[in-house]
Amino acid sequence: MTEIVDGEALAAEIREGVADAVEQFEGEGVTPGLATVLMEADPASETYVEMKQRDCEEVGIDGIHVEVDPDAPAEELHETIRELNEGTAANGILVQMPVPDHVDAQAVQAAVDPAKDVDGFHPENVGRLMSGEPRFRPCTPHGVQRLLADAGVETEGADVVVVGRSNIVGRPLANLLSRRADDGNATVTLCHSRTADLAAHTRRADVVVAAAGVPEMIDAEMVTPDTTVIDVGINRVERDGESTLVGDADFDDLEGYVDAITPVPGGVGPMTRAMLLYNTVKATREQTGVDVSLP
Numbered sequence: 001m002t003e004i005v006d007g008e009a010l011a012a013e014i015r016e017g018v019a020d021a022v023e024q025f026e027g028e029g030v031t032p033g034l035a036t037v038l039m040e041a042d043p044a045s046e047t048y049v050e051m052k053q054r055d056c057e058e059v060g061i062d063g064i065h066v067e068v069d070p071d072a073p074a075e076e077l078h079e080t081i082r083e084l085n086e087g088t089a090a091n092g093i094l095v096q097m098p099v100p101d102h103v104d105a106q107a108v109q110a111a112v113d114p115a116k117d118v119d120g121f122h123p124e125n126v127g128r129l130m131s132g133e134p135r136f137r138p139c140t141p142h143g144v145q146r147l148l149a150d151a152g153v154e155t156e157g158a159d160v161v162v163v164g165r166s167n168i169v170g171r172p173l174a175n176l177l178s179r180r181a182d183d184g185n186a187t188v189t190l191c192h193s194r195t196a197d198l199a200a201h202t203r204r205a206d207v208v209v210a211a212a213g214v215p216e217m218i219d220a221e222m223v224t225p226d227t228t229v230i231d232v233g234i235n236r237v238e239r240d241g242e243s244t245l246v247g248d249a250d251f252d253d254l255e256g257y258v259d260a261i262t263p264v265p266g267g268v269g270p271m272t273r274a275m276l277l278y279n280t281v282k283a284t285r286e287q288t289g290v291d292v293s294l295p
C-alpha cells in the first residue's frame with residue numbers, strides 16, 4: 001500500500017509549534033514580525049503574499065505588508081528594504097519574486113539583511129548552506145526534509161534523485177540532503193533538462209524529488225515499488241474543460257505502486273508556507289537572544 005504523506009497535517013503541527021514559540025516571545029515582550037514586499041502586479045504573487053499574511057495572523061506573527069509601485073525605479077524598492085532592515089518591527093523580510101524586469105532580482109536578494117533573510121536566498125546564506133552550516137534553510141527544501149522525516153524515510157545512505165536544479169528548490173535541496181547531518185548523508189543525483197536518460201537515474205532511486213515544473217512527468221515506468229516520491233511541482237492544467245492543479249508526478253499512476261508519495265495539493269505546498277513561519281521565529285530568536293524552542 002502506498003503511504004500518502006500528508007503535508008497539510010504536518011504543516012498544521014509546525015504552525016502550532018510556531019504559535020507556541022510566539023507565545024513564549026510574547027512572555028518576554030517580543031512580537032515576531034514578518035514583512036512581505038510586493039512590487040510586481042501579478043495575481044499569483046498577490047495571492048501568495050495574502051496567504052503568507054494570513055498564516056502570520058493565525059500563529060500570532062505580526063504581518064507587515066508593503067507594496068511598491070511596479071513602475072517605480074528599483075531604488076524605491078531598495079529604500080523600502082533598507083527601512084525594513086534598519087527597523088525593529090520586521091524580524092524577517094520576504095521580497096515576493098518575480099520583481100519587474102527593470103529591477104535586478106539578485107541585487108534585491110542581496111539587499112536584504114542576511115539576518116532577516118527568511119527566504120534564505122541572500123548570497124551569504126547561500127554560502128553558509130553550501131558549506132554545510134545553513135542559517136535559514138530555504139522554505140521548500142526544508143519542507144521536503146521535514147516530509148521525508150515524517151514519512152520515516154532514512155536519508156542516510158539513501159539514493160536520492162532530485163529532478164530540477166533551480167536555485168530555490170533543486171540546488172539547495174541537493175546540498176541539504178548530501179550534507180553531513182542526521183537529516184542528510186544521502187547520495188544525491190541532481191538531474192535537469194540536459195540529463196541523459198532521466199529514467200535510468202530515477203529507477204535506481206530510493207527517493208525521487210520531482211521539481212521540474214513539468215506536469216505529471218514522473219510515472220510508474222520511472223520508479224520502483226520501493227520508491228518514495230516527493231512532488232514539489234505545482235502546475236495548472238486543463239482537465240475535462242476545467243482548470244486544475246497537478247504535480248510533476250503522475251499521482252494516479254503512482255498511487256498503489258510506490259512506497260510513499262506526497263499529493264498535490266496538500267503535500268509540499270503547505271510545508272513551504274509553514275517553514276517560512278519557522279524561519280521567522282528562528283530569525284527573531286537570533287536577533288533578540290530570547291531562547292524559545294522551535295518546532
Ligand SMILES: NC(=O)c1ccc[n+]([C@@H]2O[C@H](COP(=O)([O-])OP(=O)(O)OC[C@H]3O[C@@H](n4cnc5c(N)ncnc54)[C@H](OP(=O)(O)O)[C@@H]3O)[C@@H](O)[C@H]2O)c1
Pocket residue numbers: 140163164165166167168169170191192193194195198211212213214217232233234235268269270272273
Ligand atoms: N510546492 C511548493 O511550495 C513549490 C515551491 C517552489 C516551486 N514549486 C514548483 O516546483 C516546480 C519547479 O519550480 P522551480 O522554481 O524550481 O522551477 P524552475 O526554476 O523552472 O526549474 C526547473 C528545473 O527543472 C528542470 N527541468 C525542466 N524540464 C525538465 C525535464 N523534462 N527533465 C528534467 N529536468 C527538467 C530544469 O532544467 P534546466 O536547468 O536544464 O532548465 C530546471 O533545472 C514548479 O512546478 C513550481 O511551481 C513549488
